Amino acid sequence: MEPRKLRLGFLLAAGAIALAFGLPIAAQSPPVLARPAIPELCGIAALLYLVAAWFADWRATIIGLVATALSASASLMLLQDPLVAGSAHSGFWMIVIACWLSAALCVTNLASTRALGGEQLRIVNLLVPLLFGVTVFYLWEVGVRGVGVPPVLLPSPSAAGVKFFNSLPTLAEDFTQTFIRGVLIGYAIGCGTGVLVAILAHRFEFLGRGLLPLGNLFSALPLVGVAPIMVMWFGFDWPSKAAVVVLVTFFPMLVNAIAGLSASGHIERDLMRSYAATHRQSLSKLYLPAALPFIFNGLKINATLALIGAIVAEFFGTPTQGIGFRISTEAGRMAIDMVWAEIALAALAGMAFYGFVALAERATTFWHPSYRT
Numbered sequence: 261m262e263p264r265k266l267r268l269g270f271l272l273a274a275g276a277i278a279l280a281f282g283l284p285i286a287a288q289s290p291p292v293l294a295r296p297a298i299p300e301l302c303g304i305a306a307l308l309y310l311v312a313a314w315f316a317d318w319r320a321t322i323i324g325l326v327a328t329a330l331s332a333s334a335s336l337m338l339l340q341d342p343l344v345a346g347s348a349h350s351g352f353w354m355i356v357i358a359c360w361l362s363a364a365l366c367v368t369n370l371a372s373t374r375a376l377g378g379e380q381l382r383i384v385n386l387l388v389p390l391l392f393g394v395t396v397f398y399l400w401e402v403g404v405r406g407v408g409v410p411p412v413l414l415p416s417p418s419a420a421g422v423k424f425f426n427s428l429p430t431l432a433e434d435f436t437q438t439f440i441r442g443v444l445i446g447y448a449i450g451c452g453t454g455v456l457v458a459i460l461a462h463r464f465e466f467l468g469r470g471l472l473p474l475g476n477l478f479s480a481l482p483l484v485g486v487a488p489i490m491v492m493w494f495g496f497d498w499p500s501k502a503a504v505v506v507l508v509t510f511f512p513m514l515v516n517a518i519a520g521l522s523a524s525g526h527i528e529r530d531l532m533r534s535y536a537a538t539h540r541q542s543l544s545k546l547y548l549p550a551a552l553p554f555i556f557n558g559l560k561i562n563a564t565l566a567l568i569g570a571i572v573a574e575f576f577g578t579p580t581q582g583i584g585f586r587i588s589t590e591a592g593r594m595a596i597d598m599v600w601a602e603i604a605l606a607a608l609a610g611m612a613f614y615g616f617v618a619l620a621e622r623a624t625t626f627w628h629p630s631y632r633t
Contacts, residue, residue, distance in 0.1 A: 446505025
């Protein structure tokens with residue numbers, strides 16, 4: 261990031277903190293200077309913003325992160341006051357703006373860093389999404405609590421987090437029902453069938469011409485229409501959810517696998533013919549290795565589609581367990597904090613599943629040009 265823009269941003273953050281001292285925090289609430297610990301935190305943060313503006317380089321990022329943490333702590337401490345929570349005024353929002361601006365500058369400066377390598381680059385690549393996510397959750401927290409949004413509309417992340425940790429046994433049962441039984445079984449069947457059918461379609465061209473339109477037809481079927489039918493066919497337990505997942509994951513895998521099996525070049529195919537290789541040998545030595553990047557693309561796409569399909573299917577009939585069942589019932593009871601706890605569980609499961617597939621791809625296709633440094 262350009263030093264001039266970085267310097268200007270940190271100066272604006274320091275100015276926002278300075279304005280907070282002269283503006284009201286909330287109606288019928290003492291100002292910042294009359295509160296314990298808050299003036300000290302804000303004052304140190306403003307001084308650090310000025311120091312960061314002076315350096316305007318990689319040191320500014322470190323100093324700015326410390327100042328951001330102090331500003332965020334001050335704003336969260338102010339929200340403990342019932343006079344501020346729900347009726348925050350301009351002084352409070354100046355502190356929030358300073359924190360947001362500083363965090364944005366630090367993340368942007370980290371993301372634009374190029375003169376790093378090895379372990380340092382891996383740390384930076386980990387810090388950028390982590391800091392971005394923390395900033396989003398911070399803005400969500402102060403926005404909801406500062407404005408006073410009713411919990412029935414949108415709870416704060418802290419409220420959803422407390423509900424999450426207080427409901428771990430229930431969440432574990434829902435995770436087992438939805439993910440372990442429904443998603444994994446349906447994912448394995450759907451992706452495995454897609455690869456096998458793609459191999460047949462690659463071997464026999466007429467199958468490819470006939471199956472792709474049918475696969476496109478099935479993939480275009482509305483999930484909310486298919487799910488009740490699967491429940492009627494396979495019952496209310498996990499087999500019906502696995503069947504929905506199979507339908508959701510089959511076509512993306514089929515398309516990617518067929519494209520991958522056709523990705524090998526003419527020179528490679530001519531070489532296999534010159535060696536008088538059988539189709540089985542060509543498949544194992546040429547076609548499948550060339551298709552691996554495409555197959556893993558399908559696996560990564562299906563990692564999220566499978567979870568969505570299983571959760572939606574649970575809205576139309578399931579035992580008294582499951583992420584979709586819990587979301588539906590708790591939303592009807594207006595327990596929105598529990599709904600967000602289930603959403604967080606689904607998000608964590610989806611990210612972990614996607615990450616596992618990505619790690620398997622990296623270990624299997626390390627030879628691919630996209631992984632060369």
